[in-house]
Amino acid sequence: MENSKPKLDLETNLGHRLDQRKMKGLELPRYELSKAGIQGDLAYRLIHDHLMLDGNAMLNLATFVGTWMEPEALNLMRECVDKNMIDKDEYPQTAELENRCIRMLARLWHAPDPDQAIGTSTTGSSEACMLGGMVLRWHWRQRRKKQGLDDTQPNLVMGTNTQICWDKFCAYFDVEPRMVPISKNHLQMTAEGAIAACDENTIGVVGVLGSTFDGSYEPIKAIQEGLDLVQQEKGLDIPIHVDGASGAFVAPFNSPSLLWDFQLPRVKSINTSGHKYGGVVPGVGWVLWREQADLPEELRFNVNYLGGQMPTIGMNFSRPGAQIVGQYFNFIHLGHEGYCQRMASLESTASYIADSIEAMGTMKLLSHPKGQLPVFAVAVSETVTKWTVFQMSDRLRMRGWQVPAYTMPANCEDLAVLRFVIRAGFTRDMADLLLQDIRNAIEWFEKLNLPMPDPNPEHKPFHH
């Protein structure tokens, strides 16, 4: 029998306005290309409707990634939607904006000579971390080769709280991950823990500025000092890469006196996500090296087949240019003061929510937004017997809020938390709505009188 699904008559639909009746029963091709296509407005309508059940980005407190930009920025980005970043000859003006962004970041992060800054935009922090890690590995191998030592067992020291991209780096680049465990009363890697894990095969230490799990900063300065001692005692010169995916856009504005960047001589490279607190929609990231010498010539490539001689660094070749334009827009639109104001307001909104939740008396804060990312994690107090963070997360989801619940990494797996990430666009009004929904949920759980749920359902740790 012939396929009985209604078929779209392309002839009669062509050039006409979308006819609602014709859409009835029409299905989106799912796993196989359909034989004939459908016209653009119909395809738009079908996909638009399909996406209706996606979450509402404004109510999403799970992700770190930007969901709001000025309309002017979005217009500009729309104008650049067809520009390929790699065609630096065709789009020299876009390439120039990338270069300006790199210099601005180099100044913000106190590179010794910002005008000689070396770095690149990327698709996000993950790619930026791969590049940072790869360069650490390259330098380590060169040192080992020169000394005639074994160069087959590289390791990278980091906390168990690092983001998943570092597990990927180690797997993709054949490097042993040396995970420093965290503990319940200390949810970051300590300098002592990092130092104890280092040996002659350590290509570097990753310090996280803004842990994905609770927003707290790792002690980069103390790690630098610890590594200085290691050098004095054992002659090992171990560099630091700072994963500032979130914090490298927060700390310079909120905590200008905190020492974490190129002011510390061991910090050889820093990455950040332009699409997190840089305020751009996904996806753009950045990685910068301290000085020209920190990025070996061997890892820079020149392409000549697009016209000129252009150096390129990065995993990708073609990539959208619009996000770089968006980043530059934010830099000139906000300026230093604008970023300071934005970060201060995020910190104050996040602190307000954290303090109000603590005041409810049923949850305890594991971290506080003051002096860290506008992010915090809470656990349920021991006195609570009728609900868990997982149920709270589900209950809030019914109201549209996305507040993830997850267990902490190794050593702390029995610690289950709710995490709140506050981003630009989240207002005081929304904070009050959220707080009221949390109060209502608590009241609802208390009234229900259900038997105590399993406190440790199989929820995997959450990475973003």
Ligand SMILES: *Cc1c(COP(=O)(O)O)cnc(C)c1O
């Ligand atoms: C988000 C994040 C990453 C990955 O960044 P993407 O831009 O999403 O690729 C890496 N490290 C940390 C600490 C992060 O928070």
